Amino acid sequence: MADPLLSFSLLLLLSLLLSTTTTTTADDAATFLKLASALTPTPKGWSTTNSNDYCNWNGVKCDNSNNVISINLATQSLSGILPSELSTLSQLQSLSLQENKLSGALPSLANLASLREIYIGTNNFTSIPQDCFKGLTSLQTLSMNDNINLESWVISTDLTESSSLTTFEASNAKIFGTIPDMFASFPSLQNLRLSYNNLTGGLPPSFANSEIQNLWLNNQEMGLSGNIEVLSSMVQLSQVWLQKNQFTGPVPDLSMSKNLFDLQLRDNQFTGILPVSLHSLPGLLNISLSNNKLQGPVPQFGKDVIVDNSGLNNFCVDTAGVACDPQVTTLLEIAGGFGYPVTLSDSWKGNDACSGWPFVLCDSSKKTVTTVSLGKQHFGGIISPAFANLTALTTLKLNDNNLSGPIPDSLAKLSQLSLLDxxxxxxxxxxxxxxxxxxxxxxxxxxxxxxxxxxxxxxAPSPGSDSNTTAPGDGPNGKGIGGKKVSPGLIAGIVVGLVIVGVIGLFLLFKINIKKKRGKSGRVKDQENGDGISALVTNDSSCCTKGYGVLSEIQSQSSGNHSGRNIFEGGNNVISIEAF
Structure with missing residues (x-):
């Protein structure tokens, strides 16, 4: 015979499950009545008075328990304000409301853990709740392009809870601020479209090694900025739209992006020489470069590639595939060491470095570069070994910048060089x-x-150079102590140090003599806290030489007969400090 208690427990559990299902179904039915009443016109087949058959309404799908799992009302010219009760559709998996005229605040969708797809683009929503996308742990697609009436909002990092996200589209949706550095949280993200917003700042480092294939960041109101080096590690890229921003620096090597077919770089401030590897990308079909500050030779692409290069750039020549003058090539390589700064792109134009280029002087024949003066330009980067290719160089000034790395050994081979700062x-x-x-x-x-x-x-510095300014004739025969050049400042420092040591020694001897005559010592007044402070140096201290003691340690004497006494021990004599 069955246990009565077990039977009662099973009946109670079944009753609770049925009650929960009934409650959820009732909530969904109530929500659809409010939704039907909020929409104009009422969707075909819907009722504003009776929701008994809501699972059979057009665009609605339910599971076997009559829980709504899908709403599809796309492209029906619907207007109205969505009710907040949408957040009670706990089993909802897909929400498609795109291409309507819905307005007002978008209701929060927070914690709809089953929701996988959100399509709400091309509407007239006015605001997005702060927690709208929190807790969407199953979300794969968020598409909300063309919501031009939204109040300005920032991309919430709550989206990091949606680790299965594959598509995020929010172009022309009034986003401002920076792109959050959160893309390591989206290992499956393939499509990122954030065009026509007011994003600023640079590309986030977490783009690196991502699976993003289609990247649309074009036409920002003020413009994204900084370099785009991170793209070199995004090997899955197939389409990149960065046009109409404020990006700077060189175009990186994208040779690892074998599937790249569309690259839009126009209307930025890119500088430098376009990588040769870009010319031979196997799948490249379309590229735009116009209205930048690109340098070097005009790139030559394959015959099947559509190239937009009609706008301004700073190429050395006008014909694709023609090399620059060797001196121009060298100076551009030098600029590359500094990261191809915009200053040099705007200054070094054409194919003749001796035609009045700023920061460059040539010999009397106007054929050969003899001086490069780039001091106080706030350049970063390194000193390029390419300077050695300017074999007639006599003067090189790179002072007051932010350069790092070594001085290239090749500079020492410049036989005409007379000044390097x-x-x-x-x-x-x-x-x-x-x-x-x-x-x-x-x-x-x-x-x-x-x-x-x-x-x-x-x-250490090599012979013929030191850490200061050196020139032939410094000191007797151009040399200092030990045959090496010594700066005047160093000599002055040594002399002053010797004088100070001598004065201290005479002073100590004088006080020792006074001590012997007095035959006694005084006391030091206690500190404000009542503790005496002593400074002790023993004759064998590592800081002392030739019998001269130096104050090197402060010790608190808190007990005994020496609690208020400072003692100096120098040579073989112990002296009370107050005698000084």
């Missing part, structure tokens, strides 16, 4: 062995250059 930078490493005829200035600045004390450093 790299002061006030952040250079490191070993200083090359320049000829004694070269006036080399490395300081102030460059604290780790030649010292072995910084990243990439390579030891």
């Amino acid at each position: 790299v002061s006030n930078n952040n250079l490191t490493g070993k200083i090359p062995s320049f000829a004694t005829s070269v006036k080399l200035t490395t300081t102030p600045g460059n604290p780790f250059l030649g010292s072995g004390g910084g990243p990439g450093s390579g030891g």
Whole structure:
């Protein structure tokens, strides 16, 4: 015979399940009555008075328990304000309301854990609740393009809870602020479309190594900025729209993106030489480059590639595939070491470096570069070894920038070089062995250059150079102590130090003599807290030499006969400090 208690428990559990199902069904029915009443015109087949048959209404799908799992009212010219009760459709999986005239606040969809698809684009919604997309743990597609009446809003990081997201489309949707650095949370994201908004700042680092294939960030109101180097690691890219922004720097190597067929870069501030690897991408069909500050030769693409290069750029020549003059090529390589700054792109135009290029001087024949003066330009980056290709260079000024890395060894091979100023930078490493005829200035600045004390450093300065300004004739016969050049500042410092040591020694001897005559010592007044403070140095301390004691340690004497007494121990004598 069955256990009565077990039977009662099973009946109770079944009753609770039926009650929950009935309650959920009743909630869904009530929600649809409110939804039907809110929409104009009422969707075909819907009722505003009786919801008994809501699962059979047009565009509505339910599961076997009459829970609504799908609403599809796309493209029906519907207007009205959606009721907040939409958030009670706990089993909803798909919501398609795109291409209507719905207005007012979008109701919160938070915590609809079964919701996989949201299509609400091309409507007249006016605001989005702060928690609207929180807890959507099953979400795969969020499409809300063309909601031009929205109040400005920022992309919420609540979306990181939607780890299965594959498509996020919110173009022309009044988004402002930066793109959150949250894309490591979306391992399956393939489509990101955020065009025609007011996004600013740079591309987030978490784009790196993502699965994004289609990236649309074009036509921002003020413009995204910074470089686009992160694209080089986005190997799944097939379509990239970055036009009409404020991106700068060179176009990166995209050779790993074998599926890239459409690349839109026009109307930015890209500089530098376009990578040769871009010319030979196997699937490239369409590329736009116009209205940038690109340099070097005009790129030559395959005959099947549609190229928009009609606007402004700073190419050295006008004909695709024609190389630049060798000196121009060298100077562009030098600019590349600095990251191709806009200043040099705007200044170094044409194919003749001796035609009045700023920062460049040539010989009397106007054929050969002899001086490059790029001091105080706030450039970052490195000193390019390509300077060595300017074989007639006599003067090179790179002072007061933010350059890092070493001074290239190749610069020491410039036989005509007479002046090199790299002061006030952040250079490191070993200083090359320049000829004694070269006036080399490395300081102030460059604290780790030649010292072995910084990243990439390579030891002490080499012969013929030092950490200050050196030139032939400095000191007797151009040399200082030990045959090496010594700066006047260093000599002055040594002399002052010796004088100070001598004065201290005489002072100590005088006080020792006074101590012997007095034969006694006084006391130091206690500190405000009543504790005496003593400074003790023993004769064998590592800081002391030749019998001279130096105050090196402060100790609190809290007990005993010495609690209020300061003692100086120098040589073989112990002296009370108050005698000073």
